[in-house]
Amino acid sequence: MSLNTDLIRQHAAEINIEHAVFNALDCTVLSRQKLDVFVLIHKIDTWSNVIIKKSSTNRVTINVACLFLTDFLIDAELFWARNESGILNSGFWTEQLSNGNLLHFEALACISAGQPILIIKNVAQVFAQQQRTLQAARETLISNETLQQQVDDTHQRINETISTDSDDMQMLKTISNTIDKATFGIMVLNHKLNPILQNPLNYRLFQLKDPGQGGTETPISIIFDLMKKQYPEYQRIFESATQWHGELYWLAAPHYVKWLKVSIYPIKDTLGKVTHWVLYINDISRIKHLLQHNEKLAHYDSLTQLPNRQLFWSIVEQNCMHQEPFYLLYIDIDNFKFINENYGHAEGDELLIIIAQRLQKLLKKEDVICRIGGDEFAVILKNVNGNNSDKSCMAIAQRVLTEVNIPYKVQHKDQLLITASIGVVHFPDDSNNPDLLVKYADLATYNAKLTGKSDIKFYSQELQQKTAQRISLENALREAINNDEFEVLLQPIMDIASGKIIKAEALVRWQSPDAGRIMPNDFIPLAEETGLIIPLGKLVFKHVCRHIKLLQQLGYHHKVSVNLSPKQIYDNSFSPFVYHTLTEYDVPPEQIEFEITESSLANNFEVVLNTLQQLKKGGVSISVDDFGTGYSSLAYLKRLPVDYLKIDRSFIIGIANDGGDQAIVSAVIVMAHSLKLKVIAEGVENVEQLKCLTEMNCDAVQGYLFSRPVDLNKFTDFLQDNSK
Numbered sequence: 001m002s003l004n005t006d007l008i009r010q011h012a013a014e015i016n017i018e019h020a021v022f023n024a025l026d027c028t029v030l031s032r033q034k035l036d037v038f039v040l041i042h043k044i045d046t047w048s049n050v051i052i053k054k055s056s057t058n059r060v061t062i063n064v065a066c067l068f069l070t071d072f073l074i075d076a077e078l079f080w081a082r083n084e085s086g087i088l089n090s091g092f093w094t095e096q097l098s099n100g101n102l103l104h105f106e107a108l109a110c111i112s113a114g115q116p117i118l119i120i121k122n123v124a125q126v127f128a129q130q131q132r133t134l135q136a137a138r139e140t141l142i143s144n145e146t147l148q149q150q151v152d153d154t155h156q157r158i159n160e161t162i163s164t165d166s167d168d169m170q171m172l173k174t175i176s177n178t179i180d181k182a183t184f185g186i187m188v189l190n191h192k193l194n195p196i197l198q199n200p201l202n203y204r205l206f207q208l209k210d211p212g213q214g215g216t217e218t219p220i221s222i223i224f225d226l227m228k229k230q231y232p233e234y235q236r237i238f239e240s241a242t243q244w245h246g247e248l249y250w251l252a253a254p255h256y257v258k259w260l261k262v263s264i265y266p267i268k269d270t271l272g273k274v275t276h277w278v279l280y281i282n283d284i285s286r287i288k289h290l291l292q293h294n295e296k297l298a299h300y301d302s303l304t305q306l307p308n309r310q311l312f313w314s315i316v317e318q319n320c321m322h323q324e325p326f327y328l329l330y331i332d333i334d335n336f337k338f339i340n341e342n343y344g345h346a347e348g349d350e351l352l353i354i355i356a357q358r359l360q361k362l363l364k365k366e367d368v369i370c371r372i373g374g375d376e377f378a379v380i381l382k383n384v385n386g387n388n389s390d391k392s393c394m395a396i397a398q399r400v401l402t403e404v405n406i407p408y409k410v411q412h413k414d415q416l417l418i419t420a421s422i423g424v425v426h427f428p429d430d431s432n433n434p435d436l437l438v439k440y441a442d443l444a445t446y447n448a449k450l451t452g453k454s455d456i457k458f459y460s461q462e463l464q465q466k467t468a469q470r471i472s473l474e475n476a477l478r479e480a481i482n483n484d485e486f487e488v489l490l491q492p493i494m495d496i497a498s499g500k501i502i503k504a505e506a507l508v509r510w511q512s513p514d515a516g517r518i519m520p521n522d523f524i525p526l527a528e529e530t531g532l533i534i535p536l537g538k539l540v541f542k543h544v545c546r547h548i549k550l551l552q553q554l555g556y557h558h559k560v561s562v563n564l565s566p567k568q569i570y571d572n573s574f575s576p577f578v579y580h581t582l583t584e585y586d587v588p589p590e591q592i593e594f595e596i597t598e599s600s601l602a603n604n605f606e607v608v609l610n611t612l613q614q615l616k617k618g619g620v621s622i623s624v625d626d627f628g629t630g631y632s633s634l635a636y637l638k639r640l641p642v643d644y645l646k647i648d649r650s651f652i653i654g655i656a657n658d659g660g661d662q663a664i665v666s667a668v669i670v671m672a673h674s675l676k677l678k679v680i681a682e683g684v685e686n687v688e689q690l691k692c693l694t695e696m697n698c699d700a701v702q703g704y705l706f707s708r709p710v711d712l713n714k715f716t717d718f719l720q721d722n723s724k
């Protein structure tokens with residue numbers, strides 16, 4: 001504030017006050033005599049009549065039309081009555097003159113030498129300056145968005161170059177051309193986080209000498225150091241290969257201050273393994289400087305008007321300091337990038353505003369909701385009731401998900417659906433350290449996203465251990481795919497009528513050099529979640545083709561059925577890959593069957609239908625696996641190009657003595673036959689079961705009664721025995 005209040009306070013008590021000073025400060029100064037009556041100490045002629053009215057010689061009252069000032073006087077009366085030191089400030093207000101012009105004022109109440117004083121100041125200049133600051137800040141915010149757009153565009157080019165250029169030297173040359181022209185810092189790091197390329201701007205940003213000119217500090221060492229201190233989730237970002245955007249505050253001794261906006265992107269190979277990291281660093285000190293001149297902009301998000309990350313931090317810290325228990329919820333909107341990319345940033349912004357409003361409506365007055373990142377919100381929940389507060393907190397989190405899930409009407413779409421993932425921590429149960437709380441909330445959210453999104457996860461130590469195990473298992477699995485540590489076993493499927501092996505199901509095992517044989521249940525779900533099922537599925541398919549080829553050489557032309565995961569069905573490249581590989585290994589498509597689980601039919605039927613039709617066209621056959629465990633409608637089954645139903649083992653176990661199972665299996669067989677489908681019973685373990693199935697007219701059986709899944713050599717032995 002440019003008003004030199006100390007000066008005024010000191011002088012206002014004196015009768016022979018320096019009028020010149022008040023004139024210079026554009027202030028009218030009044031001394032309070034009694035309620036609503038003042039003595040005029042100094043008057044600015046040009047505008048005082050708008051504010052005050054003369055009541056008698058030298059006595060004035062406040063114009064009752066000045067509602068804001070009248071209101072302020074109520075507080076001022078209390079302030080004067082308390083006889084406190086200091087100054088009570090009204091904040092800015094505006095009055096309109098009869099000619100339509102606007103005047104901006106500020107009122108101050110203070111006590112000087114026991115006398116209540118009211119100062120009214122014309123703040124036209126300050127107001128104009130503040131407006132300019134606001135305007136500049138808004139413009140800078142917009143230019144900040146433009147910066148982000150430039151970062152996104154540049155990143156797309158770099159990503160394409162790194163992902164497609166196998167020649168390292170050529171790749172570096174192409175990128176080097178791109179980044180030299182950039183107006184912000186860009187660094188390309190290898191997977192060990194060592195820079196292999198960066199533009200000189202990085203060194204200038206950190207006031208460092210150019211590389212090779214000495215000094216142990218480098219731009220990347222400073223950035224990592226700042227991240228460690230300012231972002232507790234730092235480690236997790238790199239361990240889990242996640243994209244990250246954030247702001248770093250850099251204070252270089254003795255007095256050099258910078259704000260940096262940093263974006264970090266992992267670049268992955270086809271197996272999802274990180275080969276490089278790319279960092280983009282923008283100096284946003286100017287915008288921060290402008291923002292800090294305006295408290296509202298410094299602490300509140302300009303889009304949603306919610307407290308921003310800075311204010312969020314200080315609220316968390318304060319709450320921890322006051323030892324008041326609270327829950328911290330991180331709410332992360334799922335697939336928000338998709339919305340921005342497909343509907344544009346303006347629509348994305350509009351959605352964020354609606355989400356913020358919906359969340360605000362849900363929460364109590366004492367709860368705090370903040371926008372802490374692009375598509376991340378945080379909620380601090382206090383006074384969560386009762387002994388079972390986790391349960392109450394869960395109920396609130398569920399309400400948040402429900403609220404977010406309500407379809408959105410945006411410009412280009414009437415029914416846009418959005419989901420969110422929520423991570424929850426409790427102070428002080430999970431930690432009494434604000435840094436750790438935030439780190440744990442991030443970890444819990446990360447886990448919520450892993451389990452298929454639209455989920456809520458509470459932090460626990462167990463969750464932390466599981467995350468670490470999962471990350472290491474994921475890396476091991478990636479390596480295993482890279483090194484092909486997999487073996488494909490075959491389990492015979494017998495025709496009941498002839499007793500002959502008609503085909504085999506391919507079942508994968510992981511032969512880890514460290515952990516030994518790992519069963520599918522322990523790695524297939526992870527492969528599904530991480531998308532590694534795509535390269536793994538292709539690897540398995542190649543194994544199967546090799547097996548078929550070897551069997552052909554021995555004179556066997558049996559069909560092999562291969563399990564297909566839902567992700568593979570949705571992968572456009574799968575069908576072309578299949579036929580390319582069949583040609584490569586010279587395997588006729590008639591020797592391949594794909595098994596799809598009943599549950600994968602439930603989602604997006606048209607896509608499934610399309611993929612299956614494409615596969616089928618080439619000559620492979622299709623079976624529905626684990627039949628009976630899902631809810632496939634007969635109408636769907638009729639439309640799908642399916643050849644076999646495989647009845648789930650859970651119905652076969654009790655078939656010899658459970659009337660219910662018998663009825664179901666028998667009905668499924670009749671139904672399948674009427675749809676011209678053949679039936680395979682899975683998990684047949686004893687002769688009683690086989691007898692029942694034979695009586696029910698089942699076509700084929702598979703299970704331990706005949707053979708476990710075996711390696712290729714054993715399988716050929718079976719074939720040999722079986723063909724006798």
Ligand SMILES: [Mg+2]
Pocket residue numbers: 505563595625
């Ligand atoms: Mg199967």
